[in-house]
Amino acid sequence: MQRMIGKRAVSSLISLVGLVVLVFFLSRLTGDPAALYLPIDASEEMRQNFREIHGLNDPLLVQFGRYIGDLAVLDFGESIRKARPAIEVVLEGFAWTLQLALITMTLVTLAAVVLGSLAAFRVGSLFDRLASMLSLIGASAPDFWIAIVAIVVFSVGLGWVPTSGTGTVWHWILPIAVLFIRPFGLIVQVVRGAMLTALGSAYVKTARAKGVRNRPIIFVHTLRNAMLPVITVIGDQAAALLNGAVVVETIFGFPGVGKLMIDSILQRDFNVILAAIMVTALAIFVMNLLIDIAYALLDPRIRT
Amino acid sequence: MAEHLLELRDLSVRFHTARGLVQAVQGVSWHLDRGETLAILGESGSGKSVSASAVMNLIDCPPGEITSGQILFEGRDLLTLNEEARREINGRRIAMIFQDPLSHLNPVYPVGWQIAETATAHGTPAQEARARARELIARVGIPDPDAAMRKYPHQFSGGQRQRLMIAMALALKPDILIADEPTTALDVTVQAEVLSLLGELQRETGMGLLLITHDLGVVAEIADRAVVMEGGRIVEAGTPYDLYHNATHPYTRKLISAAPGRGEMRADRAPVTPLLSCRGLRKEYGSFTALKGAEFDVMPGECLAVVGESGSGKSTVARLVLRLEEASGGQALWKGEDLLTKTPREMAKVRRQLQMVFQDPTQSLNPRMSVYEIISEAWAIHRDVLPKSRWRGRVQELLEQVGLKPEHADRYPHQFSGGQRQRIAIARALALEPELIICDEAVSALDVSIQAQVIQLLGRLRDELGIAFVFIAHDLPVVRDFADRVLVMQKGEIVEQGSVRQIFDAPREPYTQRLLAAGLDPDPEVQARRRAERLALQA
Known part of the structure; x- marks a missing residue:
């Protein structure tokens, strides 16, 4: 029974990793949060600032690396909308x-x-x-x-x-x-x-x-x-x-x-x-x- | 008129089916007394089980309908009783065991519980019922009853499962035990043990035993009286001795003459260059060895019978030679070339010459393909055998050759009887004009009279077309009239091989002797002698 659970866990983990990678990059395709959260007349400086705070300025791969690194210590990041841990x-x-x-x-x-x-x-x-x-x-x-x-x-x-x-x-x-x-x-x-x-x-x-x-x-x-x-x-x-x-x-x-x-x-x-x-x-x-x-x-x- | 323990008078049962009314039994009467054994003998479709199901209230109505008759148990007509009264009788006064105990035991409950349930269902306290179950498990000869109580049906062998079924049926010491083909799925040696257990228990308890069987040998071994059924009617009744020696009805005579193992054995043949020779053929599944270095030859145009009980490795031999499974070692030389090292492409060419007929034609024939498609498929794979324009004509020829009609080509497998289906499977194997056909229990699922016909057909094909056969069977008498040589297998090893005359007339190995002694002969006198021999071998 324990072996079955172990085997299952390993194969599930592999699919989970794939899923996370896929969703991470796909979600970035939906657009820039700055455009959504800041007023229409917000200046480019304010937008840059917003992206800076939420770490959206770095190249995607760097963002991904940081995300995985945080995940390793069970940090899922902040919710932009609620300003609380996601x-x-x-x-x-x-x-x-x-x-x-x-x-x-x-x-x-x-x-x-x-x-x-x-x-x-x-x-x-x-x-x-x-x-x-x-x-x-x-x-x-x-x-x-x-x-x-x-x-x-x-x-x-x-x-x-x-x-x-x-x-x-x-x-x-x-x-x-x-x-x-x-x-x-x-x-x-x-x-x-x-x-x-x-x-x-x-x-x-x-x-x-x-x-x-x-x-x-x-x-x-x-x-x-x-x-x-x-x-x-x-x-x-x-x-x-x-x-x-x-x-x-x-x-x-x-x-x-x-x-x-x-x-x-x-x-x-x-x-x-x-x-x-x-x-x-x-x-x-x-x-x-x-x-x-x-x-x-x-x-x-x-x-x- | 003296009152019988159980008496059927003029019972008629019919079934409403999609194809209309089927009269399963018509005006059947028989009776059973305490301490006696009545056998109902018949082939499939004869209605032999229906009257027993009626006694047990196991006929579903609808689609079943009891149209006339009485079932008198101690003078009371069971058919006039209500459901609850019938239930009270089932298990307590009249009990039943079935063919194929694996499917008749509930797979998800321990056997101890299932045996005890017979008693608890009739009001015995659980504690007492469990004690009784344990006692019975020990009585029917299962080792370590305490552990067995907690085990599940799949953890026992076929013979043990039937013993457990018997224990379950006898939990409340019933007056009547109905046994529906109790030994049909079992190996011969196990069959003999189960039948003698039934006999012993009958002597201990004085119960009446109603035995439903297709096997004249079983009748000869255990029955006091027998009725022969055909097409829902009783055609003849009498003692086994009378039936065997003085049968008047043509059907009974046909059954007796169809019983295998009574004809002339074939003469020994001069040795020639073998068609197939296996050397040190081995198969292992993990740590389990299914086949331990089999060595044998098959000559052109001869029938080599491979006999053995379940688990002896006889089917493994066939699957290895045909490369349906990969061997763990050894050689299978086909005309001098090793089949086991051939590439798939080379093997495909050789397959033409090697064909197989399986046990259950219902499963081995594709139900969605017509007979024409089934037979001609071989030519679609081996393109060079026959041009497409000649397919239809050849299919019709083949069908005639196996005793079917040319117009059967456009029908589907379900439209045929079991025997006819096996003929189709043989026609399919013949399509590529093979030199060797491997028959894996090809006649085991067939009725005796059909079995005799199919064997006759195979014999004709051997003599007329010179096809060699490897004929795998668990039943010795079946191979006696047909085989040239016999190979006896036990637990993955060939224990003895020799000409058919040597094996049957002068078996050397104790296992072969045991196997022969365990076989049931339809002649009650011969069978009585055999029983004595068997007991002597056991002692």
Whole structure:
């Protein structure tokens, strides 16, 4: 297990380095922050001064070398916009996103596993068809559209929940609900398929021949086997949310890492972009590791 | 009329499938008493397993439908009971074991837990159930029961897994054990052990044993009575002795005459220059040695049978010679040239002369290609063999040669039966007019009667076209009528090789003797003799 983690860490580190290099140079292509932060009528001297302070005057390679050097001592640089360490700004946003992703994925997993299992157990029934249809709609609905419609209906029309921002429990409801739909639709379908395969398997026949009751057949014999393919998809979806639900966070003005990244790109806040990318990459690495560990826990064949 | 422990009366089951109604069994009646063994004998599609599934309530309805009949267990009709009452009977009064124990055991739970579950599902406290499971694991002959309790199915051998299935079925001392092809996937020596374990346990517990099998040898070994099924009907019933000697139904007679290993053995041939000679052929996987220096020759136009149990290295030989895997050492001289050192380009030329037929034609034939495409693909690769204008005619010729019809060329593999598919695979191998065909368990997955036909076909190809065969099999009787010489392998080594007459009539090595003694003969009298021999060898 430790060797697996080590191997993974090394290969992930290599991709991370590549990513940092790529993003560092690409972000510089977006333009000069001085043009954005200083008034239009700022003098060339003021602009030079601004660039000097933020180290934007040196040749790109020198800037890059300095950045890597700072990184080595875990200094991610300053945010131009907030005049605070970039990493602080990112971790704040990430904490919001992490909460949002955790709550959403927990709800999605619970609901999808129950619904998908029931649909598989009563395959062909009205319930199954309804579940399949709803999950198909859910999996294919565009989230930006749902988000806007939800705001129009529930916030503006009915006035049940706030349109955007944070502060109270009510602020969380719409973002979670909107983020819930797509992974839910997808995972219901995967669970249903995996459960169908597992229910048709030979060991279920054995369990029935042993006189095992229906409930343990579904929840003990079948579910654990069916969860193997499901976990992969859950992991993928969770990673996507951790990456920042960019569209949904922006629409709801949710201060997560997705919105932060968009804002930083628009405002040429290079250090924040880079720090955000590294933090989410680390989160995705940890996420994948958790999936592998879950796999090994569920399936003894992988352990040995 | 005396009450039987289990009696089926006039049972009919049909299935609603995409291709319409399939009548799986029609008006089947049989009975089973305490302490006796009833065998249901039949080939695939005969409906032999369906009545047992009906007893266990394992038929899914829909698509299945029981249209008539009664299943009387101690006089009660099981078909009139509710689900819960049926569940109560399953596992406690009537238990079942299956073919292929690996897929029938849950891969993610320890076997101890799975065996105990039979008892806990019927209300036994967990502690007691675990103690019983441990006892049973020891009883069925698994070493170190405490450690075995915590292991998972994939950590056991095939024979051990079937023993564990038996332990699981017997957890609550059922009155009836249904065994559906319990030894089909096992090696011959393991098969003999599992069957004798079943016999012993039956004598201990006095349970009735219902054995479903396609193998006359298994019937001869263990059954008190047998019914023969064909096309969903019982065509004949009787004791194994009666069935073997006084069969009246043509199907039963066909089954008996198709049983391999009863014909004339081939005469020894004069030695000639070998087509293929392997010298010191080795294969290692890490620290595991799969093949330890194999030395053998294949003469032109002869059939060399390679027999051995799983893990003996017999398939490794084939894969090394064909360069499907790289050897760790040694030589494979094809007409004097070493195949193992040829470049890929040189090897591609030689491949024309060396073809292979695999065990499972369902997997080895591409399901998206028509028969015409499958056979003619060889000519698309080896351009100089046949001009494209003659492909169709040649495909039709080949199909006729293997006993299929020319119009089959445009069909797809799934439209054929298992035996027909294997004929297609043979036609494909013949397309390049090879001098040697390696058959890796090419008839193992086929029904006995089909097996006999395919072997006959291969024999004809050898005699008419002079093709040499390397015929890999785990089943000794199958090679007896067909092979010229036999090579017996065990644990990566060739333990004995000789002419077919020498191996079968005067085996020198103890392992060959054990292998021969473990084989099951369809004649109950011969089989009784064999059993005695086997026990003597064990002692």
